[in-house]
Every structure is written in C-alpha cells, then in structure tokens.
Amino acid sequence: MTILYKDPAKVSGGAARLLRYLGMPIFLGFACLALYLYIGSKDLDSIERRSINANVITARLIEHIQLAAVSTVIVVVLAVGVGILLTRPFARRVTTPIVGIANIGQAIPSIGLLAILAVVWAGGFWPAVVALVAYSFLSILRNTMVGLQQVDSSTIEAARGMGMTKRAVLFRIEMPLAVPIILAGIRTALIINVGTATLTTFTGAGTLGELINNALRLGREDTVLVVGSGLTAILALFIDWLASVAEDVLRPKGL
Amino acid sequence: MTDRAAEENTQNAETMIRLENLSKVFPAQDEAAVDDLSMEIYEGEIVVLVGPSGCGKTTTMKMINRIIEPTSGRIFLQGEDVTKVNPDNLRRRIGYVIQQIGLFPHMTIADNIATVPRMLGWDTKRTSDRIDELLETVGIDLSYRDRYPKELSGGQRQRIGVARAMAADPPVLLMDEPFGAIDPITRDRLQDEFLRLQQEIRKTIVFVTHDIDEAIKMGDRIAILKQQSKIAQYDTPESILTDPADEFVQNFIGSGPSIKRLSLSRISDIETADWPVARLTDSQDEARNKMQSSGKGYVLLLDDEDRPRRWVGTEDIKHDGVSLEEVGRPAVAIVEADSNLYDTLDTMITSYKGSAIIVDEGGRYQGVVDFTTVLEAINTMRPHEQDRHMSPPEQEQPHERTERDPQAGGEGDDDPV
Numbered sequence: 293m294t295i296l297y298k299d300p301a302k303v304s305g306g307a308a309r310l311l312r313y314l315g316m317p318i319f320l321g322f323a324c325l326a327l328y329l330y331i332g333s334k335d336l337d338s339i340e341r342r343s344i345n346a347n348v349i350t351a352r353l354i355e356h357i358q359l360a361a362v363s364t365v366i367v368v369v370l371a372v373g374v375g376i377l378l379t380r381p382f383a384r385r386v387t388t389p390i391v392g393i394a395n396i397g398q399a400i401p402s403i404g405l406l407a408i409l410a411v412v413w414a415g416g417f418w419p420a421v422v423a424l425v426a427y428s429f430l431s432i433l434r435n436t437m438v439g440l441q442q443v444d445s446s447t448i449e450a451a452r453g454m455g456m457t458k459r460a461v462l463f464r465i466e467m468p469l470a471v472p473i474i475l476a477g478i479r480t481a482l483i484i485n486v487g488t489a490t491l492t493t494f495t496g497a498g499t500l501g502e503l504i505n506n507a508l509r510l511g512r513e514d515t516v517l518v519v520g521s522g523l524t525a526i527l528a529l530f531i532d533w534l535a536s537v538a539e540d541v542l543r544p545k546g547l
Numbered sequence: 548m549t550d551r552a553a554e555e556n557t558q559n560a561e562t563m564i565r566l567e568n569l570s571k572v573f574p575a576q577d578e579a580a581v582d583d584l585s586m587e588i589y590e591g592e593i594v595v596l597v598g599p600s601g602c603g604k605t606t607t608m609k610m611i612n613r614i615i616e617p618t619s620g621r622i623f624l625q626g627e628d629v630t631k632v633n634p635d636n637l638r639r640r641i642g643y644v645i646q647q648i649g650l651f652p653h654m655t656i657a658d659n660i661a662t663v664p665r666m667l668g669w670d671t672k673r674t675s676d677r678i679d680e681l682l683e684t685v686g687i688d689l690s691y692r693d694r695y696p697k698e699l700s701g702g703q704r705q706r707i708g709v710a711r712a713m714a715a716d717p718p719v720l721l722m723d724e725p726f727g728a729i730d731p732i733t734r735d736r737l738q739d740e741f742l743r744l745q746q747e748i749r750k751t752i753v754f755v756t757h758d759i760d761e762a763i764k765m766g767d768r769i770a771i772l773k774q775q776s777k778i779a780q781y782d783t784p785e786s787i788l789t790d791p792a793d794e795f796v797q798n799f800i801g802s803g804p805s806i807k808r809l810s811l812s813r814i815s816d817i818e819t820a821d822w823p824v825a826r827l828t829d830s831q832d833e834a835r836n837k838m839q840s841s842g843k844g845y846v847l848l849l850d851d852e853d854r855p856r857r858w859v860g861t862e863d864i865k866h867d868g869v870s871l872e873e874v875g876r877p878a879v880a881i882v883e884a885d886s887n888l889y890d891t892l893d894t895m896i897t898s899y900k901g902s903a904i905i906v907d908e909g910g911r912y913q914g915v916v917d918f919t920t921v922l923e924a925i926n927t928m929r930p931h932e933q934d935r936h937m938s939p940p941e942q943e944q945p946h947e948r949t950e951r952d953p954q955a956g957g958e959g960d961d962d963p964v
Binding site: 444446447448449450451452453455456457460465468469544546547 | 639
C-alpha cells in the first residue's frame with residue numbers, strides 16, 4: 293500500500309533531482325570547453341602567452357579557491373558562533389549593536405576595506421581573508437539568528453519540559469531545525485567570497501582577479517580578460533552548485 | 548530515578564503533589580500571577596485546573612515542573628521537596644503534554660518517543676520495546692515508527708505527544724490544554740480514549756483547560772481558579788455542579804448545571820427496562836405472542852448476534868405471510884452501556900418517541916431506557932440540589948421541564964420507535 297503510494301512521487305522526484313544535480317556541472321563543462329576552443333582559435337602574442345598558460349592559470353585558480361575557502365571557513369565558525377550567542381536570552385541587550393557592526397562590515401565597499409587593510413596592515417593573503425570575512429559576516433550571522441529564532445517555541449518548550457538541558461536543546465533541536473536557513477546564509481557568503489576574491493589582486497593576493505587586472509592594464513581584453521572573467525564566473529557557479537547539493541544533503545529529514 | 552520513585556510511592560501513597568504557599572510574580576509586573584496557592588493532588592487522580600483566561604492556571608501547572616520557577620513557596624513531589632533540585636532531573640520524572648504538542652519535526656516518531664528514555668540512559672532494546680508498547684497503548688500502528696510528525700494527522704500527533712510524555716513511565720503527567728487545538732469530534736474521541744487509558748495507567752494528572760465541560764468530563768477533582776490562581780472551589784465535579792461554592796463558580800459553570808450533571812452518570816448506573824424481543828427469523832405468531840404477554844405494543848427484533856435490528860408493532864403484522872425482516876421500522880437510537888445520561892437523553896430526544904436501546908461494546912442488546920427511567924435517576928440526584936442556596940423555585944428548574952415529557956415517554960411505552 294505504502295509502496296504503491298510512495299513510488300511514483302519518488303521516481304519523478306528522483307529524476308528531477310538527478311537532472312538538477314547533473315545539469316549545472318555539464319553546463320559548466322561545456323563552458324570550459326568553449327573557453328578552451330575559443331582561446332585555441334586565437335593567435336596569442338607573447339604577453340598573452342605569459343598570462344594564459346596552464347601553470348599561471350592553475351596557480352591563480354588555487355590562490356582564488358584557497359582564499360575563498362579559508363575566509364568562508366573562518367566566517368562560518370565566527371558568524372554561526374556569534375549568531376548562537378546572540379539568540380540566547382542573556383544576549384538580548386547586545387544583539388542590536390553587534391548586528392549593527394556586522395552591517396557596517398557589509399556596507400563598506402569591499403575594495404575600500406581591502407585598501408584600508410593594506411595601508412594599516414599589509415597586503416597579501418591574510419589581510420584579504422580579513423576583508424572577505426568582514427564582508428560576508430552579516431549574511432551568515434543574520435541567517436543563523438533567523439534560523440534559530442524561527443524554531444517553534446512550543447517545540448523548545450516541549451524539549452525543556454521533558455528535561456533536556458539547554459545545551460541539548462541547542463544542539464539536538466534548535467541547530468538541526470535551523471540548518472536549512474544557516475546553509476542558505478553560508479551559500480550566500482561563499483558566493484560573495486568567490487566574487488570578492490577577484491578584487492584582492494589589488495592588494496597582492498593574486499587570484500583570478502590578476503588575470504582580469506592584467507588584461508585591462510595591457511589591453512588584452514579579447515583573450516586574457518575573457519579567460520579571467522570566464523573562469524571566475526565558472527568557479528562561482530560551480531561552488532554555488534556544490535553548496536546547493538550540500539543544502540539538499542544536510543537538510544534534516546522530516547522538514 | 549524510577550526505582551526511587553517507586554520506592555517513595557509505597558512510602559507515601561496518598562499525596563503525589565503538594566503545593567505550599569506557591570507564588571509567582573513575573574518581572575516588570577506589579578500583581579502576582581499566582582498568589583499564595585496551596586493545594587494537594589492525590590496519587591492516581593486527574594485534577595483539572597480550570598478558570599478564565601489569565602487566571603494563572605497555566606502558570607500554576609508550569610511551576611510544578613519548574614518550567615516557570617516560583618518566586619516563593621515550595622513544591623513537593625512524592626513527599627520530596629523539589630523546589631530546589633536540578634530542574635532537568637525533576638522534569639524527567641514528570642510527563643509533559645502541551646497544546647501545540649511540540650513534536651520534534653526532524654525526528655521520527657520512534658525518536659520522539661525515545662527522548663526521555665535515552666536521557667535516562669536506557670539501553671536500545673528496552674527503549675525500542677517501550678516504543679512499541681506505547682504505540683500500541685495509544686492506538687498508533689507500529690509502521691509509523693519511522694515516519695516523521697508532518698506525515699501525521701492532528702489527532703495522531705496528539706497521541707504521540709501523550710506516548711512521548713509517558714515514555715519513561717513517570718508517575719505524574721502535566722497536560723496543558725492537550726485537546727485544545729483539535730476539532731470537536733476528534734477531541735471527544737481522544738478524551739474518551741484518554742479516560743479509558745487512565746483506567747489502566749492510573750497516573751497522577753494535572754490537566755489545565757478553560758473549558759468547564761472538558762473539566763467536568765475529565766476531572767476526578769476540579770479546581771476552579773479565580774484571578775491569581777485563587778481557588779474558588781476544589782472538589783469533585785458532582786459537588787461543584789450540585790453545590791457551587793459562590794457566585795463566581797456558579798457563573799463559571801454556566802447554564803444548566805443539572806443537565807451537565809447528567810454527563811457524570813452512566814446508563815450502567817441506572818436501572819433499565821426489559822422489552823419483549825424476538826428474532827428476525829421468528830414467525831409472526833411468536834412475535835405477536837410476545838407482544839401480548841408483555842402488554843407492549845411493539846417488539847424489538849434481534850439478529851443472530853443479538854444486535855437490535857427492527858421495531859415491529861401490532862399493525863405491522865396484521866397480515867399473514869410477511870417476513871419479520873421486511874416490516875416495522877429500523878432500530879435507531881442505540882447507545883452503548885457506558886454512555887453517559889446526557890448523551891443518552893440527547894439520543895432519546897432525537898428518536899421518535901423518546902427511548903433508547905442499550906447495547907454492549909459488541910453491539911449486543913442489553914435493554915431499553917426511556918424518559919421515565921432517566922427522570923427517576925435525575926430525581927435521586929435532586930435532594931442535594933434543593934439545598935443549594937441559589938437554586939431557583941422548583942418549577943423553573945430545568946429538570947422540572949423534562950417532567951412534562953414523560954407524557955411523551957408514556958406513550959412511548961406503546962410506540963418507542
């Protein structure tokens with residue numbers, strides 16, 4: 293009975309899901325191929341060859357991914373942690389000022405923040421990480437807080453009423469129920485970080501932004517710029533896709 | 548914890564919960580929500596806290612498991628002062644059911660029920676067996692174990708809520724308007740089921756509602772609370788209905804206390820009349836003889852399994868050669884023996900001439916009850932009511948009006964259909 297009832301939905305849901313999971317990587321694969329064929333058809337001069345070769349592109353790509361990954365891990369730990377603290381009853385008074393500060397982080401143009409950090413501190417990888425963390429902090433913080441606040445108060449009351457400790461309520465009830473919304477925030481932060489990472493080239497962090505910057509300075513828009521911006525877009529879409537898969541996998545069943 | 552509970556149970560079988568001078572003042576409020584409340588709740592009884600909104604009944608209940616910490620006063624559970632013990636440990640000894648139920652949506656039904664047993668460190672086997680046992684108790688199919696709450700209907704969720712509260716077999720259950728968010732028909736059924744269940748489990752239950760009818764139905768004793776949880780009356784439903792302590796209680800009970808009292812008596816408590824019966828397969832002569840020998844104008848036909856099927860009167864079998872199965876009228880107005888008098892009376896009124904057929908749980912014929920019989924039962928309740936200082940003159944009492952009905956009931960002797 294149940295099998296009969298469930299099967300059709302499962303089959304169609306499964307097929308749609310498979311299409312959604314595979315559609316984007318296939319599309320991105322074709323985009324890479326198109327980029328490759330396009331550059332292959334061009335007669336590259338020595339300046340272009342210095343930017344567009346496997347070694348340089350791989351190095352820039354790795355710099356880019358490292359920067360985005362490290363800053364995202366740090367911002368997830370910080371913003372989710374602060375989000376949890378701010379939703380505890382004892383933090384009610386400091387919630388507004390801290391969300392205000394996080395707002396400033398996002399309101400300052402990222403390029404300005406990078407420049408300030410380069411002036412008062414240094415250029416390179418870690419100042420770039422700090423800038424990205426500050427810039428993407430709010431999206432995770434806000435989603436963590438909203439995610440925790442939207443958990444039905446009666447669910448929490450029932451848990452407390454059965455003798456769950458506050459810690460158990462947080463980790464076994466509130467966090468799992470907030471996971472979908474927190475993940476959406478993390479996804480946004482990831483995309484912000486992948487995009488903003490291109491700007492850190494101005495403070496010496498390399499990344500795919502360097503290709504773009506070089507192309508503009510050297511007037512190689514139709515080759516180097518296409519590769520740099522094309523790869524940045526493909527990387528951003530790929531990471532967004534990874535995040536969407538993670539959202540589906542990590543979402544608790546039953547919601 | 549449970550062993551200790553059981554031990555104390557035997558030592559102090561009388562009082563399960565004692566509240567002593569309990570008060571609660573919420574921050575930033577001038578008036579106390581609960582002011583100096585003392586009450587005792589005995590083992591195995593359902594005590595209903597009932598009162599108008601904002602009277603402090605929910606606050607009072609939530610202070611028992613210290614979801615709300617009392618400002619002053621003391622709480623005793625099984626003779627032990629639990630006012631200052633670790634609240635989490637205390638709550639694992641007390642089942643808790645709230646109106647919204649609060650099932651954990653991301654956990655399966657089995658995991659929901661297993662919450663407290665797991666906290667108490669039960670092993671997997673014991674927990675799993677207990678889940679099966681509870682699902683059976685509350686009448687949910689075992690195939691639901693691995694489903695999620697969103698797949699359940701409101702009534703099913705409510706049952707799982709009760710099962711979860713009883714998981715570690717706590718001696719006390721706190722229930723905050725547990726049937727409040729459920730449609731009236733399901734609510735009625737769940738109430739009946741719960742009362743039946745309580746016959747077996749004999750828990751001490753503190754039940755909060757704003758609905759006096761629910762309180763009358765569910766409570767062994769009812770505490771009617773005024774503002775600040777001041778007890779207006781704390782007594783059995785019968786005493787509260789027949790002898791309200793003051794005008795507040797009288798107003799709160801509302802109209803028709805005598806009618807409401809009927810819901811507290813069951814048909815099995817009163818004497819029922821015999822009626823001539825025949826079988827569907829009997830001949831007309833047999834039916835006619837039975838009618839004549841009993842002096843009644845109608846005979847009730849039963850099928851092979853003793854279930855009432857048709858009423859057949861003298862007129863219906865004037866002509867020979869008709870099978871009994873095809874004449875007369877279908878037997879309606881059938882009530883079960885454990886129905887209360889209120890429902891029975893209601894059924895009688897909707898029947899043609901005012902009588903109801905009583906059957907057992909299997910639907911087998913037990914007897915017939917009519918207005919006269921119910922009226923006699925009401926009369927036996929009446930002496931108490933005459934003492935009531937606020938009782939209106941006899942003529943205007945609701946049951947006096949029903950006294951005119953026996954005329955109908957009298958005729959009903961000959962034409963009960």
